[in-house]
Amino acid sequence: MSFYHTPKALSAFDAKFEAQKIAFGPISFQVAHCLLKFEVLATIDQAGEQGLSIAQLAQTNVLNEYALGVLLDMGLSMGLVWLNGDAYVLDKTGYFLLHDDMAAINLNFVQDVCYQGLFQLDKALVAGKPSGLAVFGDWQTIYPALKDLPAEAKASWFAFDHYYSDHAFPQILPLVFAHSPKHLVDIGGNTGKWALSCCEFNPEVEVTLMDFPGQLAVAKDNATKHGFAERIHTFATDLLDESRPFVEGADTYWMSQFLDCFSQEQILSILQRTAQAMTPNSQLFIVETFWDRQPSAASAYCVNATSLYFTAMANGNSRMYHSKDLIKLLHQAGLYVDEDTDNLGLGHTLLRCKRKP
Numbered sequence: 011m012s013f014y015h016t017p018k019a020l021s022a023f024d025a026k027f028e029a030q031k032i033a034f035g036p037i038s039f040q041v042a043h044c045l046l047k048f049e050v051l052a053t054i055d056q057a058g059e060q061g062l063s064i065a066q067l068a069q070t071n072v073l074n075e076y077a078l079g080v081l082l083d084m085g086l087s088m089g090l091v092w093l094n095g096d097a098y099v100l101d102k103t104g105y106f107l108l109h110d111d112m113a114a115i116n117l118n119f120v121q122d123v124c125y126q127g128l129f130q131l132d133k134a135l136v137a138g139k140p141s142g143l144a145v146f147g148d149w150q151t152i153y154p155a156l157k158d159l160p161a162e163a164k165a166s167w168f169a170f171d172h173y174y175s176d177h178a179f180p181q182i183l184p185l186v187f188a189h190s191p192k193h194l195v196d197i198g199g200n201t202g203k204w205a206l207s208c209c210e211f212n213p214e215v216e217v218t219l220m221d222f223p224g225q226l227a228v229a230k231d232n233a234t235k236h237g238f239a240e241r242i243h244t245f246a247t248d249l250l251d252e253s254r255p256f257v258e259g260a261d262t263y264w265m266s267q268f269l270d271c272f273s274q275e276q277i278l279s280i281l282q283r284t285a286q287a288m289t290p291n292s293q294l295f296i297v298e299t300f301w302d303r304q305p306s307a308a309s310a311y312c313v314n315a316t317s318l319y320f321t322a323m324a325n326g327n328s329r330m331y332h333s334k335d336l337i338k339l340l341h342q343a344g345l346y347v348d349e350d351t352d353n354l355g356l357g358h359t360l361l362r363c364k365r366k367p
Contacts, residue, residue: 013307041084042107043121048073050081051108054091054100061097112356115166115173116312122166123159124319131322142322151325153271157224172203175267178297178355179204183211185351185360186295191215191262197284198249198268202229202242209238218243218257252279256287263288266297270320273327274339281343285365294345294363299356300333309357333359341366 020028031038045051048071054062064082068075082098085091090104100108107113127142134141140151146163149155156167186208192215196205199219208215219229219242226244233242247254250272263284269277284294301317304310317329337347340363349362 011302011304011310013310038084038088039117039120039125041081041088042090043117045081045085045090045104046108046114046117048081050078050085051090051100051104054098055105055108057097057099059094059099061091061094061099063096063098067098111173112312115170118166119170119319122163123170124323127323128318131318134322134326137326139326140321140323141326143324152323153325154222154224157228168201171200171267174299174356174358175203175297178358179207181354182297182358182360183207185354186262186264187212187215189262189293189362191293193218193260194262194264195220195245195257195260195287196264196266197280198265198271199229200225202232204264204266205229205242206232206236206238209236209241216241216243218245218260220245220247220249220257222246222248249280250276252283256283258287259289259292260287261289261292263292263294265294267299269296269336270298270330271324271328273325274335276328277336278339278342281339281345285344288365290365290367292365293348296336296361296363297354297358298333298336298361299330300336300359301330302332302334303352303359304357305353313357337361 018025050067050071050073053067053071064075064078067078071078073081082091085098085104086093088103089101090107091098092101093099107117124142126145127140130141130144143149143152143155146152146159147155152167156164159167191208191212194205194208194215194217196202196217196219199205199217199221202219205217205219208217219226221229221244223246226246229242230239230244233239245257269280272280288294299309299313301310301313304313313330320326320328320330340347340361344366345363346366347361348364349360351360354360
């Protein structure tokens with residue numbers, strides 16, 4: 011990762027323009043959201059290179075010419091559209107905002123889950139608590155609240171979570187099953203997406219999910235629907251409660267995009283209890299999107315932005331980690347990295363860990 015180790019090659023004029031983009035960033039975001047919500051970009055896209063005038067757009071859109079005008083003027087400044095005479099034509103950035111799955115997933119997540127709460131980011135940074143979560147209710151962290159979030163927020167949260175994990179599964183499954191797991195314990199298994207993938211990939215493996223009861227109820231239902239109720243088991247627990255037992259003696263333990271949900275102190279506790287539950291022959295697989303191992307500046311940008319969701323909305327004290335920080339915690343917990351594979355999925359790293367002799 012070399013893209014953060016030299017100054018940006020910008021003129022003073024261009025740097026000042028970038029500063030103005032930051033100052034008006036919230037406005038730009040909401041303009042993009044509205045251009046998508048009211049299908050303005052989609053309608054312009056259908057018109058091709060000829061484009062459409064505001065008067066033409068107003069004939070079929072719920073918005074009047076004034077509303078379309080203020081949105082599209084800013085759309086010009088944002089590079090979403092360009093003017094061909096009086097007609098607005100979709101530009102390249104607008105095309106990807108409209109058609110790119112990742113852009114849609116990220117935008118909906120920020121709009122539905124993060125946007126209002128991020129106004130409390132300053133308070134969250136000082137308090138070490140997710141001050142923005144109050145927009146949804148009175149919870150200490152977002153995880154037990156997931157089942158009770160408003161429908162749009164819940165859908166966008168799970169879409170965001172599953173999108174990034176699902177892209178990595180096809181590459182990761184052969185790497186994990188090359189080590190012949192028989193009983194896999196999915197720590198923080200959520201609604202069971204990985205468990206289902208394992209059972210579909212291998213006809214014999216059994217999976218036990220550890221998580222909050224609310225998530226596990228959905229996981230059990232999913233397992234039944236897919237015909238894996240006899241191979242997918244649940245173990246309800248609060249993984250931050252050090253008095254609660256772990257599933258012991260399994261040959262394989264699994265954590266996917268899980269440890270970034272906790273502070274370093276909490277991660278150390280979880281890893282120590284996992285190590286205690288493992289046998290000398292057990293293996294622990296960890297999947298994370300480390301910001302320092304991203305293949306491009308674009309992916310690192312997304313990962314670093316996600317850290318602020320954890321700060322303001324999720325728990326107030328976790329983040330997307332530097333790989334060295336997590337590896338240090340693994341060693342402190344009595345574990346070591348046996349295999350280390352980068353560039354899986356969308357910037358994922360797979361660590362295979364063992365207990366120290």
